[in-house]
Amino acid sequence: MSTGPQEAEPALTARVREQLAHRHPNCSIGELTTLPGGHSGLTYSVTVGDARYVVKAVPPGQRPIGRNDVLRQARVLGALAGSAVPVPGVVAVEDGQPAWFAMDFAPGEALEPVLDEPEVPAATARARMLEIASVLRRLHETDIRAPGLDAPEPLDAAGELTRWSRTLHAVPAELRPGGEDLLTRLADAVPSGAVSSDTQPVLLHGDFRLGNVLCVGERAVAVVDWEIWSVGDPRIDLGWFLLFADHRNFPHLGRAVPGLPTEAELLDTYLGGRPPLPAMDWFRALGRMKMAAIMGHNLRRHREGKHHDPDQERLPPTIAAMIRTARDILA
The missing domain is CATH 3.30.200.20 (Phosphorylase Kinase; domain 1)
Structure with a gap:
C-alpha cells in the first residue's frame, strides 16, 4: 500500500x-x-x-x-x-x-506490451523488445570484477532451481497443478556447469523485461529495478525475458500484440551472430516455473489475508499454463 x-x-x-x-x-x-x-x-x-x-x-x-x-x-x-x-x-x-x-529520475515509460496498460503501438513494442535484447547482451558482457560491484558468489542452474523450488513448494498443491512433476523433470535434466565462454557467470538483472526498462520512443534509456541482481548463468536472465514475447503464456491476463518478436528472433538478436546457447529449453522451462511460483505465492498471500488484492484471483489459469507449457518444453 x-x-x-x-x-x-x-x-x-x-x-x-x-x-x-x-x-x-x-x-x-x-x-x-x-x-x-x-x-x-x-x-x-x-x-x-x-x-x-x-x-x-x-x-x-x-x-x-x-x-x-x-x-x-x-x-x-x-x-x-x-x-x-x-x-x-x-x-x-x-x-x-x-x-x-x-x-x-529517468524519463520514459516501462510497459510490458502483452500485459500492461496503456497499450504500446505494435511497431514500437517490437522495436523495444529487439532493442533491449541487445541491452541484455551488453549487460552480460559487463566485467563482474568492476570496481565497487562486490559481486556475490555465482548462481548456477542447480542453485537457481533449488531456490525457486522452495517457493513453488510453499504454494498449496491445488494452485500448482502438475508442479511436482515439473520440478522432477527440471531436476532430472539440470544442465552441467559452464560449457562455453557464452555461459560463464555474468552480471544478472534477475527480472529483465520491458516492464523494467524505461524507453523513450523505441530507445531504451534506463534499466531499473535492480532489487534481485546477482551473478550467474546468462541463460537465467534469458529464459525469463523470453516469457514475455507471447501473450498466450498469460491466459486471462495477456493481450495479443501483432508483430511482436518471437523467442527465436529475440535470441538471434541477443546472440548477434554468435553460436546458439546450449540447453536453452531447460532455462525456458525454468523461467515458467519461476513465474508460476511467484504468482502462486502472491495468490496464496491474498487468500490468507496477508495482502488483499482481488486481482490475484485472475492468476490460476496462467499458473496452470506456465506449468503445462514448461512440461511440454521439457518433453
Missing part, C-alpha cells in the same frame, strides 16, 4: 534535503512524494530546482536485507555508470539508519 508524502519519515526527509542541498546550493527542494508501483523499500520522487531525483530507502524498523537492501542496488548502479548499459546515475548514498540513496 502506498504512503503519501506527508508520511515520509521527517528524519529521512531532513537527511535527503541536506545531501541534495550540497549538490544544488541555493535551489528550492520539494517534498518527498511517494512513487506508485514500487515493490521494494520506500520509493520517492523529489525535485530540486529544475532537477528531479528518485530516492529509495529502507522502511523504518526493517532490516536492509533482500529487496530492502537499497545500498546493494546503489552498488550495481554505480558499477554500471558510464557503461554500455543505460542506468540512472546515483547522486547520493547514505548508509545510516535507515539507509537510502538518490538517483537521477
Whole structure:
C-alpha cells in the first residue's frame, strides 16, 4: 500500500534535503512524494530546482536485507555508470539508519506490451523488445570484477532451481497443478556447469523485461529495478525475458500484440551472430516455473489475508499454463 508524502519519515526527509542541498546550493527542494508501483523499500520522487531525483530507502524498523537492501542496488548502479548499459546515475548514498540513496529520475515509460496498460503501438513494442535484447547482451558482457560491484558468489542452474523450488513448494498443491512433476523433470535434466565462454557467470538483472526498462520512443534509456541482481548463468536472465514475447503464456491476463518478436528472433538478436546457447529449453522451462511460483505465492498471500488484492484471483489459469507449457518444453 502506498504512503503519501506527508508520511515520509521527517528524519529521512531532513537527511535527503541536506545531501541534495550540497549538490544544488541555493535551489528550492520539494517534498518527498511517494512513487506508485514500487515493490521494494520506500520509493520517492523529489525535485530540486529544475532537477528531479528518485530516492529509495529502507522502511523504518526493517532490516536492509533482500529487496530492502537499497545500498546493494546503489552498488550495481554505480558499477554500471558510464557503461554500455543505460542506468540512472546515483547522486547520493547514505548508509545510516535507515539507509537510502538518490538517483537521477529517468524519463520514459516501462510497459510490458502483452500485459500492461496503456497499450504500446505494435511497431514500437517490437522495436523495444529487439532493442533491449541487445541491452541484455551488453549487460552480460559487463566485467563482474568492476570496481565497487562486490559481486556475490555465482548462481548456477542447480542453485537457481533449488531456490525457486522452495517457493513453488510453499504454494498449496491445488494452485500448482502438475508442479511436482515439473520440478522432477527440471531436476532430472539440470544442465552441467559452464560449457562455453557464452555461459560463464555474468552480471544478472534477475527480472529483465520491458516492464523494467524505461524507453523513450523505441530507445531504451534506463534499466531499473535492480532489487534481485546477482551473478550467474546468462541463460537465467534469458529464459525469463523470453516469457514475455507471447501473450498466450498469460491466459486471462495477456493481450495479443501483432508483430511482436518471437523467442527465436529475440535470441538471434541477443546472440548477434554468435553460436546458439546450449540447453536453452531447460532455462525456458525454468523461467515458467519461476513465474508460476511467484504468482502462486502472491495468490496464496491474498487468500490468507496477508495482502488483499482481488486481482490475484485472475492468476490460476496462467499458473496452470506456465506449468503445462514448461512440461511440454521439457518433453
